[in-house]
Amino acid sequence: MKVLIVGSGGREHAIAMAVAKSPKVDKIYCAPGNAGIAAQAECVPITAMEFDKLADFAQEKAIDLTIIGMDDPLVGGIVDVFEARGLRVFGPRKNAAILEGSKAFSKELMKKYNIPTAGYETFDDADAALAYLETAKLPIVLKADGLALGKGVLICNTLEEAKDGVKEIMQDKKFGTAGNRMVVEEFMTGREVSVLSYVDGKTIKIMSSAQDHKRAKDGDQGLNTGGMGTFSPSPFYTKEVDEFCKKYIYQATVDAMAAEGREFKGIIFFGLMLTEDGPKVLEYNARFGDPEAQVVLPRMKNDIVEVMEACIDGKLDTIDLQFEDNAAVCVVLASDGYPVSYKKGYPITGFEKFEGRDDRFCYHAGTAFNDKGEIVTNGGRVLGITATGADLKEARANAYAATEWISFENKYMRHDIGKAIDEA
Numbered sequence: 001m002k003v004l005i006v007g008s009g010g011r012e013h014a015i016a017m018a019v020a021k022s023p024k025v026d027k028i029y030c031a032p033g034n035a036g037i038a039a040q041a042e043c044v045p046i047t048a049m050e051f052d053k054l055a056d057f058a059q060e061k062a063i064d065l066t067i068i069g070m071d072d073p074l075v076g077g078i079v080d081v082f083e084a085r086g087l088r089v090f091g092p093r094k095n096a097a098i099l100e101g102s103k104a105f106s107k108e109l110m111k112k113y114n115i116p117t118a119g120y121e122t123f124d125d126a127d128a129a130l131a132y133l134e135t136a137k138l139p140i141v142l143k144a145d146g147l148a149l150g151k152g153v154l155i156c157n158t159l160e161e162a163k164d165g166v167k168e169i170m171q172d173k174k175f176g177t178a179g180n181r182m183v184v185e186e187f188m189t190g191r192e193v194s195v196l197s198y199v200d201g202k203t204i205k206i207m208s209s210a211q212d213h214k215r216a217k218d219g220d221q222g223l224n225t226g227g228m229g230t231f232s233p234s235p236f237y238t239k240e241v242d243e244f245c246k247k248y249i250y251q252a253t254v255d256a257m258a259a260e261g262r263e264f265k266g267i268i269f270f271g272l273m274l275t276e277d278g279p280k281v282l283e284y285n286a287r288f289g290d291p292e293a294q295v296v297l298p299r300m301k302n303d304i305v306e307v308m309e310a311c312i313d314g315k316l317d318t319i320d321l322q323f324e325d326n327a328a329v330c331v332v333l334a335s336d337g338y339p340v341s342y343k344k345g346y347p348i349t350g351f352e353k354f355e356g357r358d359d360r361f362c363y364h365a366g367t368a369f370n371d372k373g374e375i376v377t378n379g380g381r382v383l384g385i386t387a388t389g390a391d392l393k394e395a396r397a398n399a400y401a402a403t404e405w406i407s408f409e410n411k412y413m414r415h416d417i418g419k420a421i422d423e424a
């Protein structure tokens, strides 16, 4: 088979490595890919939002399966463009990717189908939102409706902060058109868990749980980022939590989408908060998490291509999804200054230590080749260093040891990824 992966981050590198293990696959392309993905795939210089060019390429090369890694093209309707041309593609159509693309939609869906989530109001108008805030309980959470690179959520402790937030989102349009509508949500407390799943429209199969660390600095300080590190499984995702979510959240979401005429095929990522009143949905994503994929996929025993094809064909019920009985930790190596401003173009060394290993992985997120053919830093999040181990503590020690194998100028990482597991 020939497979095309659309995307260019650490998540797509993890997908590419999983696809490369499939005995069914003899050629992988990635558009646009990066300097690390180039080891598994032939990278093609087409960006993820160029739907027609991507579909032309898929037709030209007779691609058997295209996998969409990123949220923007999914929400923009890339799957519909491929399907209209009779191309096989893994991911939700536009009318289902709205589960991630509009927070107002997802909140309404959860309310209508009694799926546990925080209480909320939706606003199209800044004045109405400001008036509502006067009597709302603090702290309060403001969310831009649309995609905002994971940054469109503001947690406000005072009325002043909340008013400024409404201005930023709805009037100054800090997150662009994503802020034309806004969700104002009750603040919840508890541990967060990410649960990824495969969905074929009717059946849902849950992957092993994970936890992200979104803040830039140790101790969950600093600004929100795309994710500074992950671990899997989460010791806080107990059997009890799993049973609750299976009963009230997972299948309920798939059934709700089907009932709305928005059959969902692809990945549903459940961002959960384990509150005192039980697990509640913080958000849905319509794709693998980044860097959740980097700790979940290396632990998956199944052939990823077989699972994805089963989703497309509505036969996921025939798949016995299995994960290794081990643990994985991913530590993101970033450029110092991320997520605000940082320099690019520094040469990176040390990759050779990861070659040929199946227990240490160096996933490339923001890397490129310079004109001398060296691999250099090319983004805020540069690499994701993943290690497995018999348990989380061993995996964490292994991952941090492996971060030392890599050198580049302005290398920055958090030193407390997975520290919460000590409390479990």
Ligand code: AMP
Binding pocket: 118, 141, 143, 150, 153, 155, 185, 186, 187, 188, 189, 192, 214, 271, 282, 283
């Ligand atoms: P989201 O993109 O909706 O997952 O929000 C990003 C982050 O903001 C989440 O991972 C949480 O840490 C935090 N967050 C979002 N909604 C709430 C909420 N209702 N209460 C508390 N924290 C929240």
Ligand code: GLY
Binding pocket: 150, 212, 226, 227, 285, 288, 289, 290, 291, 292
């Ligand atoms: N790591 C969070 C996300 O991918 O949205």
